[in-house]
Amino acid sequence: MAATSDKSKPYFPLAGIAKDGWSNDDEATATCFCGTVQLKFPTHGPGLVDVFICNCTDCRKITASMFASNFVVADTHLTHLRGKENLSTYSQSHTTASGNVMTNSFCKTCGTLMYRVGQGFPGMSILRLGTVDDFNLVETKLKPRVEQFIEDRVAWLGGKEGVEQVEGAAMFKAKR
Numbered sequence: 740m741a742a743t744s745d746k747s748k749p750y751f752p753l754a755g756i757a758k759d760g761w762s763n764d765d766e767a768t769a770t771c772f773c774g775t776v777q778l779k780f781p782t783h784g785p786g787l788v789d790v791f792i793c794n795c796t797d798c799r800k801i802t803a804s805m806f807a808s809n810f811v812v813a814d815t816h817l818t819h820l821r822g823k824e825n826l827s828t829y830s831q832s833h834t835t836a837s838g839n840v841m842t843n844s845f846c847k848t849c850g851t852l853m854y855r856v857g858q859g860f861p862g863m864s865i866l867r868l869g870t871v872d873d874f875n876l877v878e879t880k881l882k883p884r885v886e887q888f889i890e891d892r893v894a895w896l897g898g899k900e901g902v903e904q905v906e907g908a909a910m911f912k913a914k915r
Contacts, residue, residue: 746878760872769870771851776822782880786816795888805893808868885909
């Protein structure tokens with residue numbers, strides 16, 4: 740399926756092995772690269788808590804990129820459709836800005852980071868926008884509201900106009 744200029748329509752490009760991602764007005768799927776792990780999440784509040792970009796050094800290292808694009812979902816609204824038993828976790832607090840333990844859940848098969856949970860954010864999971872199967876959702880319902888830890892942003896990457904810029908951590912606010 741080719742990308743169209745109409746971002747309101749779903750777009751599922753060839754990306755990863757799974758071919759069963761979906762979205763509708765209220766929810767959508769996020770899948771790891773190999774397709775073993777798939778989650779269902781809401782595309783608006785109250786289950787969708789926030790969408791943000793993070794430049795902190797922890798996110799840069801854990802994603803092997805210069806920033807992380809994230810969305811926060813209330814655990815009461817997050818469903819494991821398949822592969823929960825195929826998730827491996829890694830926890831630590833040494834490098835997190837808050838000093839709180841962050842636990843990362845990865846697909847054991849392909850290594851995709853599916854989500855993070857932290858002591859500082861009880862009842863919420865922080866998913867990665869790159870796992871969302873409908874690529875147009877990140878252009879519409881999952882567009883980042885805030886960019887945090889801008890003091891750690893690489894100089895060659897400017898802030899996005901219209902996205903709130905915050906030094907340090909931004910508090911997750913229901914904006915959806």
